[in-house]
Amino acid sequence: MTRLTLKTEGDTHVVVTRKFAAPPKLVYRAHTEPALIQKWLLGPDGWTMPVCINEARPGGKIRYEWSDGAGRGFHVTGEYVELEPFSRLVHIERMFLPDPTPDNHVVTTFTPDGDGTLMTMRMTLPDEATRAMMLASGMEHGMEASYVRLQGFIDSAVVV
Amino acid sequence: MSNLDASFGALADPTRRAILARLALGEATVNELVEPFEMTQPAISRHLKVLEGAGLILRRIDGTKRPCRLAPTAMTEIDKWLDMLRKALAANYDRLDDVLAAMKTHE
Numbered sequence: 001m002t003r004l005t006l007k008t009e010g011d012t013h014v015v016v017t018r019k020f021a022a023p024p025k026l027v028y029r030a031h032t033e034p035a036l037i038q039k040w041l042l043g044p045d046g047w048t049m050p051v052c053i054n055e056a057r058p059g060g061k062i063r064y065e066w067s068d069g070a071g072r073g074f075h076v077t078g079e080y081v082e083l084e085p086f087s088r089l090v091h092i093e094r095m096f097l098p099d100p101t102p103d104n105h106v107v108t109t110f111t112p113d114g115d116g117t118l119m120t121m122r123m124t125l126p127d128e129a130t131r132a133m134m135l136a137s138g139m140e141h142g143m144e145a146s147y148v149r150l151q152g153f154i155d156s157a158v159v160v
Numbered sequence: 161m162s163n164l165d166a167s168f169g170a171l172a173d174p175t176r177r178a179i180l181a182r183l184a185l186g187e188a189t190v191n192e193l194v195e196p197f198e199m200t201q202p203a204i205s206r207h208l209k210v211l212e213g214a215g216l217i218l219r220r221i222d223g224t225k226r227p228c229r230l231a232p233t234a235m236t237e238i239d240k241w242l243d244m245l246r247k248a249l250a251a252n253y254d255r256l257d258d259v260l261a262a263m264k265t266h267e
Contacts (some may be wrong), residue, residue, distance in 0.1 A: 004250045020254050030259055040255035096178035 016121040024110040027117045028086035029109065032056040051075070056083055062093060086110060090092065170214035175199070176207050180230065183217060187229040 005017045020027050032034045034052040041064065043048055051065035062078035078093030089108045094100045105124040110117050170176055179193055194204045208228060211217045219226045 026260055040252055040260045064172050
């Protein structure tokens with residue numbers, strides 16, 4: 001089974017790809033139906049997702065809340081911009097840590113790959129942080145992460 | 161994660177990034193670092209203070225000079241964080257594999 005790839009594109013984009021052994025329709029549904037999302041979009045072991053709102057329509061609301069069960073947690077809010085069942089999702093999101101991070105514009109596509117699906121998620125990040133990371137590190141392939149998107153996950157991982 | 165915030169703040173300035181790039185070639189004194197920039201020595205020193213505060217450079221004493229060099233842990237900290245990020249995402253998608261497998265048996 002193919003693994004996650006994570007790379008930068010230009011100054012402001014991060015692209016994540018992952019293949020799944022299921023058709024695009026199922027992977028799309030797993031990204032848009034709350035009952036399904038709550039089963040996998042979690043943090044470290046032991047964390048749950050007590051709130052999962054996902055209104056899969058243009059302008060629809062997204063709200064995810066995670067908790068470690070011991071009083072710690074954080075949340076994400078967002079809105080859908082476009083949806084093309086079962087191939088493409090465009091949405092905007094931000095994390096509250098507890099202050100809101102800048103908006104992250106995300107385009108997710110689900111394309112057939114044999115019997116499975118290739119999921120590609122392209123994030124547009126705040127310009128400054130990403131470019132600073134890329135240039136200062138001197139790495140040709142650039143930094144491979146979203147500072148704002150992921151700090152919440154990392155914080156929660158460290159806390160647990 | 162305050163160390164990481166300090167690192168990113170330090171890296172958000174093009175002069176500081178250029179200083180780090182120069183130090184990647186080897187140790188340098190303040191005078192050596194001032195040379196390529198159209199900046200005063202106090203201005204460069206202020207940048208060095210930020211970089212030192214963020215743990216990205218180290219300084220030693222050599223007579224009246226205080227040569228700077230890259231802190232070995234500087235980029236390692238960012239790499240470690242990136243690695244944690246990859247693991248967090250990978251864990252979620254591994255779980256999604258299981259969810260999808262269950263969905264397939266019910267279709």
